Amino acid sequence: MTPTPSIRLLLAVAVLCLGACGERGEDFGAPGDRRLQPVELMLLENGRPDPAVLAAGQVVHRGSGEEPETLDPHLATGAPSSHILRDLFEGLTTESADGELIPGVALRWNISRNARTYTFYLRRELAWSSGEPLTAADFLYSLRRAADPRTAANAATMLLPIQNAREVLAGELPVEELGVMLLDDYTLQITLTGPTPYFLGLLAHPIAYPVNRSNIERYGDQFSRPGNLVSNGAYVLSRWVPRVQIVLEKNPFYREAERTLVERVHYYPIEDLSSEVKAFRAGDIDWTNEVPNNQFKWLQRHYPDELVVSPWMGSYFFGFNLNREPFADNPSLRMALNLAIDRLILTDKVAQFGEQPAFSLVPPGMDGYVPFVPEYADWTQEEREHEARRLYEQAGYSQERPLRVEIRYNTSENHKKMALAVASMWKQVLGVNTTLVNEEFRVFLQNRAQKTVTEVFRAGWVSDYNDPYSFLEMFRTGHGRNDYGYSNSTFDALLDQIGMERVRARRERLMFEAERLLMADHVIIPVYTYVTKRLVSRQLRGWQNNVMDHHPTRHMYKLRLQGAADVSAGEREE
Amino acid sequence: MKQEGILRHTGTRFLGLIPTLLVLITIAFFLIRIAPGGPFDSEKVLPPEIRANLDAKYHLDEPLLQQYFRYLGQIMSGDFGPSFQYKDWSVNELIGRGFPVSATLGGLAMLLAFVVGTLIGIAAALRQNTAVDYSVMGVAMLGISIPNFVVAPLLILGLAVYAGWLPAGGWDWSWQRMVLPVITLALPVIAYIARLMRGSMIEVLHSNYIRTARAKGLPEHVVIRRHALKPAILPVISYMGPAMAALITGSVVIERIYSIPGLGSYFVQGALNRDYTLVMGVVIFYGVVIIVLNFIVDLLYAGLNPRIRYDEAQ
Numbered sequence: 001m002t003p004t005p006s007i008r009l010l011l012a013v014a015v016l017c018l019g020a021c022g023e024r025g026e027d028f029g030a031p032g033d034r035r036l037q038p039v040e041l042m043l044l045e046n047g048r049p050d051p052a053v054l055a056a057g058q059v060v061h062r063g064s065g066e067e068p069e070t071l072d073p074h075l076a077t078g079a080p081s082s083h084i085l086r087d088l089f090e091g092l093t094t095e096s097a098d099g100e101l102i103p104g105v106a107l108r109w110n111i112s113r114n115a116r117t118y119t120f121y122l123r124r125e126l127a128w129s130s131g132e133p134l135t136a137a138d139f140l141y142s143l144r145r146a147a148d149p150r151t152a153a154n155a156a157t158m159l160l161p162i163q164n165a166r167e168v169l170a171g172e173l174p175v176e177e178l179g180v181m182l183l184d185d186y187t188l189q190i191t192l193t194g195p196t197p198y199f200l201g202l203l204a205h206p207i208a209y210p211v212n213r214s215n216i217e218r219y220g221d222q223f224s225r226p227g228n229l230v231s232n233g234a235y236v237l238s239r240w241v242p243r244v245q246i247v248l249e250k251n252p253f254y255r256e257a258e259r260t261l262v263e264r265v266h267y268y269p270i271e272d273l274s275s276e277v278k279a280f281r282a283g284d285i286d287w288t289n290e291v292p293n294n295q296f297k298w299l300q301r302h303y304p305d306e307l308v309v310s311p312w313m314g315s316y317f318f319g320f321n322l323n324r325e326p327f328a329d330n331p332s333l334r335m336a337l338n339l340a341i342d343r344l345i346l347t348d349k350v351a352q353f354g355e356q357p358a359f360s361l362v363p364p365g366m367d368g369y370v371p372f373v374p375e376y377a378d379w380t381q382e383e384r385e386h387e388a389r390r391l392y393e394q395a396g397y398s399q400e401r402p403l404r405v406e407i408r409y410n411t412s413e414n415h416k417k418m419a420l421a422v423a424s425m426w427k428q429v430l431g432v433n434t435t436l437v438n439e440e441f442r443v444f445l446q447n448r449a450q451k452t453v454t455e456v457f458r459a460g461w462v463s464d465y466n467d468p469y470s471f472l473e474m475f476r477t478g479h480g481r482n483d484y485g486y487s488n489s490t491f492d493a494l495l496d497q498i499g500m501e502r503v504r505a506r507r508e509r510l511m512f513e514a515e516r517l518l519m520a521d522h523v524i525i526p527v528y529t530y531v532t533k534r535l536v537s538r539q540l541r542g543w544q545n546n547v548m549d550h551h552p553t554r555h556m557y558k559l560r561l562q563g564a565a566d567v568s569a570g571e572r573e574e
Numbered sequence: 575m576k577q578e579g580i581l582r583h584t585g586t587r588f589l590g591l592i593p594t595l596l597v598l599i600t601i602a603f604f605l606i607r608i609a610p611g612g613p614f615d616s617e618k619v620l621p622p623e624i625r626a627n628l629d630a631k632y633h634l635d636e637p638l639l640q641q642y643f644r645y646l647g648q649i650m651s652g653d654f655g656p657s658f659q660y661k662d663w664s665v666n667e668l669i670g671r672g673f674p675v676s677a678t679l680g681g682l683a684m685l686l687a688f689v690v691g692t693l694i695g696i697a698a699a700l701r702q703n704t705a706v707d708y709s710v711m712g713v714a715m716l717g718i719s720i721p722n723f724v725v726a727p728l729l730i731l732g733l734a735v736y737a738g739w740l741p742a743g744g745w746d747w748s749w750q751r752m753v754l755p756v757i758t759l760a761l762p763v764i765a766y767i768a769r770l771m772r773g774s775m776i777e778v779l780h781s782n783y784i785r786t787a788r789a790k791g792l793p794e795h796v797v798i799r800r801h802a803l804k805p806a807i808l809p810v811i812s813y814m815g816p817a818m819a820a821l822i823t824g825s826v827v828i829e830r831i832y833s834i835p836g837l838g839s840y841f842v843q844g845a846l847n848r849d850y851t852l853v854m855g856v857v858i859f860y861g862v863v864i865i866v867l868n869f870i871v872d873l874l875y876a877g878l879n880p881r882i883r884y885d886e887a888q
Contacts, residue, residue: 243835442611480619
């Protein structure tokens with residue numbers, strides 16, 4: 001059969017188009033401004049950038065992932081809201097560019113000997129973006145509001161270390177009973193139920209941000225709208241078009257307004273990762289929230305200077321349901337499955353994003369904690385596989401009598417690839433027959449929590465605050481996220497001890513013990529620790545990588561481009 | 575007589591809308607509640623105290639039937655309630671902001687598709703079985719078969735990233751940002767309309783009355799314009815009702831790829847997040863739009879097709 005003329009024409013057009021597209025792809029990696037290099041960064045003696053190297057328009061365009069669910073700091077839960085709220089508000093403590101905890105509204109603080117009473121001395125002469133003075137009373141009001149059952153704040157979980165917070169949240173005590181006390185206009189005392197080493201870090205979280213009382217009383221649940229919102233951070237809300245953009249302008253009343261260089265920041269909730277990359281390549285944004293896995297190699301080749309990959313405080317792993325066959329009371333089998341996977345292949349070839357292979361739960365780099373490393377981490381993969389086969393047989397399985405198992409994951413291309421790779425490794429090394437089951441996210445969560453149908457399931461954890469304890473505590477007996485059915489009284493006792501311990505080194509040793517115990521019980525199969533991955537314009541400086549992935553705009557600035565024409569994304573927009 | 579028939583028909587159809595909507599609301603309300611998981615489930619579990627506060631705030635602690643009647647009462651007054659996911663906005667506001675965007679894009683896409691689609695359909699029909707016909711229809715086939723999630727990124731790459739003529743996405747009501755989404759939305763519809771138009775045009779051109787018209791010596795363009803066009807366009811009109819409804823209520827794919835704040839994503843996001851109020855609001859709105867559009871198509875049909883007269887149908 002000979003193709004008709006029209007089909008031949010079509011083929012010709014298609015071939016031409018493909019050829020042309022491919023060719024241009026090689027020649028023009030990016031739009032015009034990419035060929036203009038930013039000028040060399042020059043710092044003054046005080047560590048600040050030399051004004052001569054700065055771009056004329058200090059406007060930053062940032063991708064922010066999804067649409068923020070709210071700009072009410074107390075109701076916010078997800079990362080998209082938090083990124084923006086960090087620009088709008090400042091807590092008693094705050095973070096430097098590298099994520100180090102530094103004084104915020106509080107100039108200094110005292111911690112009592114029993115580590116349960118914190119006294120904060122606030123900076124004087126601070127003001128809200130409305131010009132009103134900012135005092136300790138604002139924090140008293142705000143913490144009470146955050147804990148008020150009527151506010152119904154998700155993130156109020158983080159306030160639980162505060163005395164009486166649980167009772168206040170349960171409606172058993174009035175909010176006035178919350179362990180927060182006003183000593184004078186600029187002194188605030190917070191009493192805790194037990195030593196909480198990460199408490200100062202919690203105060204930098206949106207749940208502990210101050211909100212303006214008269215603002216809320218005047219506008220009610222519309223106080224977080226542009227024009228209404230009064231904030232105390234480096235920026236104020238100037239525009240908010242849902243799912244289009246959020247624009248923040250510099251707050252002249254901010255305590256470090258003089259040192260804040262970026263005048264305006266635009267946040268774009270670009271949900272589709274590929275579209276976000278395209279917006280970056282077209283020069284529309286300076287900073288992406290993420291990049292898609294399947295474009296990593298290409299971006300590495302074409303945007304080596306813009307692609308930024310950095311460790312993040314999250315872990316990816318698989319969990320066992322210990323309540324059911326075949327994994328209940330069968331640690332050898334669990335260990336066999338753990339040893340049979342080749343993490344190097346999983347990170348290099350499947351995840352592909354510079355993720356670090358992991359043999360334990362807590363990611364490295366969290367608040368100075370050095371995670372436990374099991375002995376088999378140092379073995380070669382052959383040794384691990386050999387041991388895996390021995391354990392598999394010891395557990396009563398063989399090539400003739402193979403294990404049949406289900407891996408359950410929530411629907412996602414990346415999870416699927418990972419589960420598929422793990423299944424094929426099990427098949428190859430042990431002869432396990434694996435079925436993959438994917439479920440919509442909330443169905444998956446419910447099945448995990450019920451522990452009746454799951455066998456092996458995808459799990460992961462990204463911490464809200466920089467403390468390894470947040471990874472360990474979900475394995476406590478009866479914890480709401482203990483979908484493993486793990487129950488070990490020694491482990492629980494260790495967690496109790498960690499909660500009471502106030503000497504840092506001792507606490508770290510206890511956490512190490514707990515993690516070691518957890519790994520010895522083979523409750524999970526660690527796979528890798530997360531990284532953050534994004535494209536950042538070479539013009540944009542001042543930010544630094546940190547495990548929390550917190551990047552307030554107030555630390556940033558934009559470099560001038562070489563040559564006369566300065567075409568930063570910001571100015572083209574105008 | 576004829577006017578009266580149409581009026582009576584209109585009245586009956588509008589009354590019929592109420593039970594239809596009620597059934598829709600009821601099914602949607604209970605369906606989304608049957609779906610496992612709730613709006614506040616996430617990988618981070620909430621302590622029971624906090625969970626209870628959230629449930630109380632959104633009345634999720636009440637019996638389901640009570641919630642249902644509360645909801646019915648609420649929408650009677652035109653209030654779809656607050657969104658569970660986008661906490662700073664009410665569902666009314668979200669639909670109020672999303673729909674104009676989707677309707678504009680969808681309307682423009684429909685207009686483009688109608689004009690281009692019918693024109694190339696007619697052109698192909700008049701040159702049936704020639705190279706023009708084959709190539710136009712071949713391209714149309716391509717338009718139907720290439721999914722928009724392939725077309726959209728290609729358009730962005732070509733026209734925004736490499737050429738730099740148009741923005742890569744985003745929304746500000748400027749025509750530059752509408753071009754690519756409108757084209758992407760219109761392409762499959764153009765193709766579909768062209769095929770419909772070609773088919774029905776060929777059929778009409780072979781009918782006896784056209785032969786008669788030609789035999790009377792009327793010039794070809796008059797035959798087409800005056801006699802063939804109106805009956806030939808009927809299938810296109812009846813296709814346009816549902817197509818229009820689909821276009822103006824927004825497409826998730828297009829909205830995601832071009833970062834457009836339309837209505838389509840709220841539907842999908844709302845369902846995935848178990849954002850009960852948002853899903854319900856969009857479903858009801860969607861239902862009303864479809865019913866109204868089908869109704870308009872019926873009226874248009876009556877105007878165009880002499881064989882349908884409502885007074886006779888009674």
